[in-house]
Amino acid sequence: MTVVDSQAPASLAPPITPDPAPRSPRWARPAFFVLLGATALLYLWQLGDSEWANAYYSAAAQAGSQSWEAWFFGSTDAANSITVDKTPAALWFMGLSARVFGVNAWSVLVPQALMGVGSVGLLHAAVKRTSGPAAGLIAGAVLALTPVAVLMFRFNNPDALLVLLLVAGAYCTIRATERASWRWLALAGVAVGFAFLAKMLQAFLVLPAFGLGYLFFARTTVTRKLLHLAGALGAMVVAGGWWVAVVELVPAGSRPFIGGSQTNSVLELTLGYNGFGRLTGDEVGSVGGGAGGGWGSTGWARLFGGEMGGQIAWLLPATLVLLVAGWWAARGPARAALVVWGGWLLVTAAVFSYMNGIIHGYYTVALAPAIGGVIGVGAAALWRRRQDPMALAALSGAVALAGIQAYLLLASWSSAFAIAVLVLGFVGAAGFFFSPKVFVPIALVAALAGPGAYSVATASTAHTGAIPSAGPAGTGGFRGGGGGTGGAMPGGGGGMGGLLSAPTPGANLVSLLRGGSQTWAAAAVGSNNAAGYQLGSGMPVMAVGGFNGTDPAPTLAEFQQLVADGRIHYFLGGAGMSGSTGSDDAQEIAAWVARSFQGTTVDGVAVYDLTVGAQR
Incomplete structure (x- = not known):
């Protein structure tokens, strides 16, 4: 329950007057454990089939298991010639796992699977605080069954740690907003700062949403809110900047070369190749190079079609409906949560849609928690107002859109299943106007059937190489490539x-x-x-x-x-x-x-x- 400062003037922030929090129903805890158990099964099942997955990071984890210097810097080999082209936080977990359990596919991939389970659990907890246990379960299930999330939580790219830490940051921001707590807000800053050490500037895309959520909804004076935000920013800089400072202070001859940079500088890597170059396309040393370097046309349609559609677009149309309608229906903490989740979604989606530099479909895993959060909070807010025809219409429209989008994405894989999901979606959508409680299970199945099937197919397919893609074998994307014997020449244009x-x-x-x-x-x-x-x-x-x-x-x-x-x-x-x-x-x-x-x-x-x- 939110505690409101009785001394703060009412004009300082929108009023937060939540309904009295009822005791959780008896089914809530068992259902939560079922969600976590099913997620763990999906993420751990036949995990070793992908072998080294992304060998680039597996080799760095191997190096980290042999050399503490390589572990700290994220070197690709134990003799420390060069680092990976990212900050090394994700490698720290893989390297420690390899030290304890030996260097093998399972020890390298298990940390990411556990991070996925943790992300689902944290998202459930965050949404439950503002919208109840049912909303938390829906949000967690949406994240767990997003195909690109299944892909990346079974893979060894840094995105798994990025997602876990950003969800933790959102949870801390929501807790901070409830009580205008600078401590919880500082923890949010720490989470985002450490996320920077996983995937650099991409972690900062959530900052507008987190900052606005606290600024608009924390119940304290504007001056205190600004001071709290400044403190959180400082915590973020410390949590993410200490490693950068160490690397910059160590003489270049006493550490490995910073991979991805041209001047052996982690600051150049941060701001250039992995920073603003991703927006402009001017990435020196990249596989394309120059603005618009061959990464596809930009615009909002990028997320809905091509490779990205099958990764993340399943519930995007429904999410946008629930964001707008949920804002109309929500009150108090739920509105604050929609700012956090909705702002995260819109800012990140806009950047992914319009960036000119290197971008791959699996990057969209960063959208999955925000989609789950908006759906859980928005659907719960509309359900509480289901006596209003407008609320029922929004819920019905969201389910219908989910069915239509699933049909479009499934048609090339299984036309019969696509039609079945479409029909089920229309049945669930129409049922809201006749007997909402009866048709809720049908609506949920209709919304999750498409991404769920695609997720199971993803978990059943081995994924290797540098550019993995979710979905069944043969539906596109870079899944193979683990074999080969190398070239016969010592260099030259050997191709990708x-x-x-x-x-x-x-x-x-x-x-x-x-x-x-x-x-x-x-x-x-x-x-x-x-x-x-x-x-x-x-x-x-x-x-x-x-x-x-x-x-x-x-x-x-x-x-x-x-x-x-x-x-x-x-x-x-x-x-x-x-x-x-x-x-x-x-x-x-x-x-x-x-x-x-x-x-x-x-x-x-x-x-x-x-x-x-x-x-x-």
Whole structure:
């Protein structure tokens, strides 16, 4: 129940006068545990089928399990040549899990699955506080059954930790708003700050919603609210900035190169490649480069069609109806919650719709908690006013839209199922005008059947590579690519395959890599090439040029010195990037190796022994 400061003037904020909170019904707690149990089953079932999933991050987790320095910085190899192109918080959990349970697919993927269960539980708790246990269950179920959420909570990209921390931030903001609590608001700042350490500036897209929710609905003076917000901002900066400060203060020669940057700077990575470059498309070193670098047309339609539609669009039309109608029907804390969840949804959706830089369908997992929150809060507010025909019409329209959207997304997969969901949606929508209580279960099944089926199909499909996509096998997206043997040449225009998927080394090549004592068993152009060889052999493999092969790490002169010092045993041929922005050092290194050393072929891979001296 909200506690209102009786001394605060009524004009300071919209009045919060919640209904007396009834004791939770007896079914609420068992239903919550059923929700968590079903979510855990969905996220953990056959988890190991995806093997290394994104080998890029799996190799970094492996490195972190072998070296505490690699763990702290997020290095791609235990010898600390270069970091991943993100801040490393997600890798910390994977690295610790690998240290405890060994380096294997399960230990790398389980942390994300548990983060998914935690996200569903936190979302339920947040929505329950403002709208009751039924609303919390609906919100949690929507998140749990969003296909892109199932994908990412069964994968090892940083998005799982990002979502968990942002939901935690929303929960803390809602708690702060109830009592004008600076402590809870500071905790929200800590959560968002730590989320920055998972996926950098994307974490800050929720800040307008969190700030406005507190500013408009906390019951205290404007001055105090501004001071509380300033304190939360400070907490966020400390929680997210301490690691950046440490990295910037450590001399460049005493730490790995910052992957994704051109100047070995985490600040450049934050503001450039992973920052404003994502909005403008001007990302030096990216696979596209330049504004509008091949990432599709912009606009709101981006979220509803193509690859993104099957990831996130199932309930988007219904969500927008419930956001508007729910605002009309809601009172007090529920309205504050709609600002938090609705603001999160609208700002993030707008950025994803109009950004010109690198964007992939799985990014939309950041929208899933907001969709669940709006649906839970908005539907509950309308249900309480179901005696009003306007409220029933809004609920009915939302269910009908969910059925129509599911039909559009399912038609290319299973036309019969698509028609069944559409009919069920219309039945559930019409039933609200005859017997609302009877037709609520039908409406819920109709709304969740489409994304639920797609989610089960997602969990049943192995996903590997750098660009995963939710849905059944054969419906599009990048799901394969875990195999391959690498290229026969030491670099050059090998195409995207070797950059976005990791090779699987044969037994002879693995034995060769394990046979030396050099700092790096081998070097290869591109992080995914290096990751495949490193995961297969368990030995450090230098990722020349970082993820895209376009980082100046190492330079040709630095690489030549490392070879002269006997610190790199082999150079392995593979795909490189050509015609991109960024450094050409990786290509120069590959060309120098090809000119200077005699190559042999092992398991289909060009291998150059760098310890026998230049041969030609």
